[in-house]
Amino acid sequence: xxxxxxxxxxxxxxxxxxxxxxxxxxxxxxxxxxxxxxxxxxxxxxxxxxxxxxxxxxxxxxxxxxxxxxxxxxxxxxxxxxxxxxxxxxxxxxxxxxxxxxxxxxxxxxxxxxxxxxxxxxxxxxxxxxxxxxxxxxxxxxxxxxxxxxxxxxxxxxxxxxxxxxxxxxxxxxxxxxxxxxxxxxxxxxxxxxxxxxxxxxxxxxxxxxxxxxxxxxxxxxxxxxxxxxxxxxxxxxxxxxxxxxxxxxxxxxxxxxxxxxxxxxxxxxxxxxxxxxxxxxxxxxx
Ligand code: PDD
Numbered sequence: 001x002x003x004x005x006x007x008x009x010x011x012x013x014x015x016x017x018x019x020x021x022x023x024x025x026x027x028x029x030x031x032x033x034x035x036x037x038x039x040x041x042x043x044x045x046x047x048x049x050x051x052x053x054x055x056x057x058x059x060x061x062x063x064x065x066x067x068x069x070x071x072x073x074x075x076x077x078x079x080x081x082x083x084x085x086x087x088x089x090x091x092x093x094x095x096x097x098x099x100x101x102x103x104x105x106x107x108x109x110x111x112x113x114x115x116x117x118x119x120x121x122x123x124x125x126x127x128x129x130x131x132x133x134x135x136x137x138x139x140x141x142x143x144x145x146x147x148x149x150x151x152x153x154x155x156x157x158x159x160x161x162x163x164x165x166x167x168x169x170x171x172x173x174x175x176x177x178x179x180x181x182x183x184x185x186x187x188x189x190x191x192x193x194x195x196x197x198x199x200x201x202x203x204x205x206x207x208x209x210x211x212x213x214x215x216x217x218x219x220x221x222x223x224x225x226x227x228x229x230x231x232x233x234x235x236x237x238x239x240x241x242x243x244x245x246x247x248x249x250x251x252x253x254x255x256x257x258x259x260x261x262x263x264x265x266x267x268x269x270x271x272x273x274x275x276x277x278x279x280x281x282x283x284x285x286x287x
Contacts (some may be wrong), residue, residue, distance in 0.1 A: 025094030029151035032056035082117035132168035178229035191236035196225035240267025250283030
């Protein structure tokens with residue numbers, strides 16, 4: 001079945017969907033995005049993602065092209081037209097099409113909205129048990145990582161460096177050597193005391209929607225947690241480590257800079273959180 005994309009009011013075959021060459025997203029990365037996961041037909045944490053999209057738009061003073069209820073309808077229509085069960089919906093909004101000139105277009109032009117769908121095969125238990133490898137890399141992004149901007153060049157370079165070194169993800173380290181987050185994931189450890197630890201949110205990291213849900217899951221399960229930065233030494237001596245995102249849910253990290261974390265296999269808390277996350281998502285998001 002061929003994929004269908006939404007582009008500024010039109011549903012088009014994915015292969016032929018395009019935007020204008022002077023779209024400010026294309027020329028300046030002047031836009032924002034969201035990735036919303038679908039699991040067995042259920043849209044996960046949709047409101048959280050759409051509220052964050054609104055915050056990103058406000059921060060960049062980009063006018064929302066449609067209202068939130070309309071956006072929710074469009075997401076369902078793209079899901080329906082793509083027969084999407086488990087996968088991702090990608091939403092991107094840019095400041096629109098205008099002759100290339102750095103300031104905001106004056107008078108303003110309509111913002112551009114695209115929505116695409118992607119099917120995703122979930123990793124099997126053996127792959128999750130094996131976990132993923134992470135490397136660390138100096139932070140090189142701007143100080144407003146809380147905005148989900150489409151300007152992702154440092155994230156791309158850091159992710160490619162991970163791939164080039166045989167790893168899955170890079171964790172950025174701030175000037176004091178503390179982990180900020182991954183290139184497209186939030187970073188966590190289960191520290192030496194058995195307490196889940198992740199950096200508190202501020203302008204230096206993306207306030208992950210999965211991150212917030214995992215803190216709720218930990219609360220539900222009575223697992224202690226602390227929002228406190230950790231460094232590479234803490235991570236290398238942790239009992240467990242894991243990453244979270246809409247695309248990875250909870251994925252165990254089993255090596256950091258080629259050194260095994262704990263026993264070098266997925267830890268029990270990471271696995272418990274992964275299962276509990278999906279159970280909570282199904283229970284809370286089924287329509
Ligand atoms: N990335 N940190 C960064 C830098 C991210 O790009 C993401 C998400 C996260 C996790 O956020 P959430 O739990 O809301 O997905 C943290 C998406 C999935 C992406 O860029 O593909």
